[in-house]
Amino acid sequence: MKQNRLTRSIRAVLTGTVGIGFTLTSVISNAADTPATAKVEKITVTGSSIKGVASQSSSPISIVRTEDLAKQGVTTAEEALSTVSANQSSFVAASNVGRSGTAGSVADLRGLGPNKTLVLLNGRRLANTPFDTSTVDLSTIPLALIDRIEVLKDGASAIYGTDAIGGVINFITKKQYQGAGVTVEGAAPQKSGGDKQNYSLFGGYGSLEDQGFNVYGAATYGKQDSVMANQREASRRGGILPELGVNRTSGSSFPANIPGIGNPYASTGCGDTTKNTVSGKNCRYNSQADIGIIPEEETFSVLGKGTLKLTDNLNAIAEYVHSENRMTTTVAPDVLAGGGSDYYIPSTSSYYPGKGITPAISGANGQDLSLNIRSQAGNRISETTQKADRVLLGLDGSVADWDINTGISYAKSQGEDSLYSGYIDNQKVRDNLANGTLNPFGASANANIWNSMSISGLSQSAQLESTNFDFTASRAIFTLPAGDVGFAVGGGLRRDEWSQTQNAAVNSLVASTGVDSTKGASTGTRNLKAVFTELQVPIFKSLSAQLAARYDDYSDFGGTFNPKVALRWEPVKQFMMRGSFSTGFRAPSLYEMHSANYKTYTAASWNDPVLCKGGTPTAGGNAVRDCNTQFYAKTGGNSSLEAEKSKTFTVGFVYEPIKNVVLSVDYFNIEVKNQVSAPTESAIFSDPVKYAANYVRKSDGSLDYVNESLQNMGGTKTSGIDLGIQWRSPMSQYGRLTLGIDGTYVDRYKFQTEKGGQWYSAVGQYNSNFGSVITRWKHNANVNWSYDTWSLNLQQTFFKGYVDQNVSDQNHKVSNYTLYNLSGSYTGFKNTSITLGIKNVLNAQPPKSNVVDNFQMGYDARYSDAMGRTYFGRVTYKF
Known part of the structure; x- marks a missing residue:
């Protein structure tokens, strides 16, 4: 099948418009160097159900190749997707600090919310997180033997159903693998804390072409140490930041405050600690200086795949993925407060103010005194563990001139929140105050009394199970003068079951878990039936159309119909235009509908x-x-929630002015209604x-x-432009140089907090109603040089600054944030590749921020990295 040079380049661009710059230019050049007579394999492109050559796609798709990410020291899916400018995630691993029942880390295309980005593995859904049931935890996706990540930056509910409003992220494994190997990776920040290790073992056997089968698998273990607030300049001062107008301290201190009266030690400096400050007659505890700003994380994953060649055109596939993630977070010691008579010291206690141990204080006239106390049993340490499994049996290939893809899968995710240490039995505190054995203002006679009141154990757990059957058949149904008309039809059945329970024996004793111990189990189930169809129509030689439609029927809230129309026009060899219009939806998750308050x-x-x-x-x-x-x-949940709905419009072009230089520009416009939020x-x-x-x-x-x-609140409207530029030089005696830029400019991002309400802007400024910010401009740029067995890569990440949260009417602007990463690789040793590099070469510090919506203060952990300059290395040996 003969293709002109632009078509070959566009084929690469359409399946890799931006992504990692040097990767894409390499793909483009390779396509250009392919002989015209080479066999073109039919594939299924993310965003379509019809197999064909990639140049048929009319939607912008980025490709990120994991082998190139590895050279940059990227070891997790969260890090990988941070290189995609359209991903504006506001929930990262550091966001877990101070929270329970979280999703770990998530992707968020277009900043519409992680529940509006669909995450797939080989084109099929993974197990959603057990606690929120609407997102995929990126930490549970193993990158070993993942060949590439395809990012569709267009609405795709007409193809995939729910969640695909902001776009689709498809992790694609290698088709087959032979041989074995081991990879060892490590990273060490210049400052203490945050060390990271990663170990992978992988192998495969068999040839589909020669032996008719292939099996492969990989196992990966990784661990990252925590970083405490006092280990980084950006966070060491906690919530006392006068230059930012921030003074966020806690009235629950040690020594304890007496509401309405004050603190017996306020006049002498609030005890022997630098963590307290004096505020009038009271003591204030700087709790945010006493937390872990980056959690400790431990992951283990297994990925296995087997392919059996049934005929020359049909394969049977078995696939299994298992992952485990343990996240350990650290926050300030337990809070014991509540006013009234929740915690009080009786006048009979020897620690009562004025009785010889505790200084007297005006207002303590012999009555029982209410207290706000901070535990002395150490920091609260929590563990969240999540396990996810997915097993798939399927068929892929062609039968009687039909391309067939069908399978049945079972996915299960389980999560547990546990108290590890530092949590206090609230009733024991009340009892020991009442009997006079606990001194709320200083040292008690029993030096171990605080530790004796500690409690640990399971707080809550959740489980989500999903059984799914899908079927797709496609073929050319007839021929027009401009070419074959591709047709696809398919359907699916799915059943989801969810449950969440809490351990009343623990939660009734520890108020700071935030779990209502009086609530029983929460459960929810739903059944889904879906049918869909798609046409690829060549209208003229230079113009083709994609027509798709899907109907989904949910047992708990009804049906929804979503169409998509897309066009691709190539009037001349150097220029191609594309555009699409589609509707989309997101079904409220089982957690959103059925979780306990x-x-x-x-x-x-x-x-x-x-x-x-x-x-x-x-x-x-x-x-x-x-x-x-x-x-x-x-x-908590609301069983009356309705589905979110959306409309998406995109238009763009790809232009190749000279060989190996490609420019792509794509405009997007998305409107979401009926958003589920709080x-x-x-x-x-x-x-x-x-x-x-x-x-x-x-x-x-x-x-x-x-x-x-x-x-169900108001709506969201966003629009902007994705920009991609790639260039690759010819090979010379000095090697080859490649350049690439992937950028996203957001022109508009407006939202409502209620139906028919006022529209607020969130682009370029933090909005408290929205709870985060959409950056105006974000880009990733790469310069890569390669020669023989050597390669060097310089990467720049840029994040434009924005107007800060400024909740106390400050006038602060978060400055621009730029990171440079440098790495070099050598493959000259037999069967061995070595990569060494430095992340954040210039040791850029996180921009200062007065945001108070996070546990971290002084900077915003969602948009900047407190790790600092970090040295990394990677060695792979293949047997």
């Missing part, structure tokens, strides 16, 4: 808008309980009039909690 502390400290208006206690209020403190927030704590406390109904109070008027339960 529970309470947990807000991430930041706030003022009660009634009892501490403007930061000053009003009538009935007191500074410790109502001012600059962490309140309870209640969140008002953030920032929004509730920033506008107490608008959210007055979200404040739930106790009988004494103090704040019990703020309501952040899920609901």
Whole structure:
């Protein structure tokens, strides 16, 4: 099949428009060097159900090749996807600090939310996370024997159904593998903390062509050490950052504060510690300086695949993937507060102020005193473990002139949140205060009393099971003057079952778990039936169309129909245009519909808008309980949720002005309605009039909690441009040089917090209602030089600055953030490849930020890396 030079280049660009620059240019050149008579294998491109050559695609697709990522020291899927500019994830591994039941780390194309990015393995769904049931934890995806990552930056509900609003990320394994090998990787930051190791063992046997079968597998183990706040300049001062207008400390301190009265040690400096500061008559604890800003993480994964050649055109496939992830997070010691008589010291205690051990304090007139205390049993350390399995049996090939792809799969994910150390039995604290054995202001007679009240064990667990059958058949059904008309038809059946339980024996004793111990198990099930069809129509020699439609029927909320129309036009050899329009949807997850409501502390400290208006206690209020403190927030599911809906429009072009220089530009415009969300704590406390109904109070008027339960809220509109530039020089006596740039410019990102409500902008500025920021411009650039057995790579990542959160009416702007990574590889030793490099060569520090929505303060861990300059190495030996 003869193809002109642009078509060959476009074929590569369409399946790799941006991605890693030097990788793409290499693909482009290789395509250009392929003889015209070479056999072109039919493949299924992400975003289509019809097999064909890649040049048939009319949607922008990026390819990221894992062998090139490895040369940059990339060992995880989260790191790999950070190189894609369209990915604007606001939940990374560091986001797990201070949270329970999380997804680990996620992808988020277009910044629409991780639940609107579909993640696949070889074109089929993986097990979603057990706690939120709507996203895939990237830490559970093994990169060993993953050949490439295809990123479709277009709506694809007409092909794949739910979740594919922002786009699709498809991890594709090698078709077959022969031989064996081992890889050892390590990374060591210049500063202490954060060391990383990774070990992989892989192997395969058999040839599909010669022996009619192939089996291969890989096992990978990885571990990254934690980083504490005091180990990095960006975080060591915690929540006391006067130049940023931040003073986020806790009224639950040690020595304990007495609400309405003060602290017996305030006049003498609040005890023998630098973690406390004096605030009037009270002590304030700088809790954010006492946390782990990057969690410890340990992963293990196994990937296996077997292919049996049934006929020359049909293969049977068996595939299994297993992964385990353990994330250990560290936050400040346990909080023991609540006002009223929750925690009090009786006048009979020998530690009562003025009785000879504790200094006297005005206002302590012999009555029992309420307390806000901070535990002395060490930091709270939690462990979240997640396991995921997926097994697949399928057929792939052709039968009677039909291309067939069918399979049945079973996926299961399990998660557990456990208290490891530092959590305190609340009732024992009350009892030991009441009987006079616990000193809330200093050392107790029993030096081990705090540790004796520690409690550990399972807090909550969740499980999600999904059984799926899918079938696709495609072929050319007739021929037009311009070529064959491709046709596909298919369908699927799926059943999902979810459950979540909590351990009341532990949660009833530890309020800071944020889990309601009175709630029973939460469960949810659903059945799905789907049918879809697709046409590839050559209208003229230079113009072709993709027409697709899909109908999904859900047992719990009904049906939805979604079409897609796309065009591809190549008027001249050097130029190609493409465009598409589609609708999409996202079904509310089983967690969103059926999870129990529970309470947990807000991430930041706030003022009660009634009892501490403007930061000053009003009538009935007191500074410790109502001012600059962490309140309870209640969140949970809603069985009345409806599906989210979307419309997507894209148009772009690919231009090859000269050989081996390719420019691609793609415009995207996405509108989402009926979004499932909840008002953030920032929004509730920033506008107490608008959210007055979200404040739930106790009988004494103090704040019990703020309501952040899920609901169908307003919409989101976003538009922008993806830009890709690739160039590859001819081979010379000095080697070959390649350049590539992958950038995304977001022109608009607006959202509503309620249906028919005001539109807010989130592009280039942090918005408390939105809870994060969409950067205006982000790009990755690569310069790669290769010669014989040597190669060097210089990578630049750029993230444009934005207007900061500024919750206290500050006027701060987060500065631009640029990272440079340098690596070199050598393959001259027999069967061995070696890579050495430096991440963040210039040791760029995270831009300063006054964001208070995270546990980390001083910078935003979602958009910058506190690790600093890091040295890495990788050795692979193949037997």
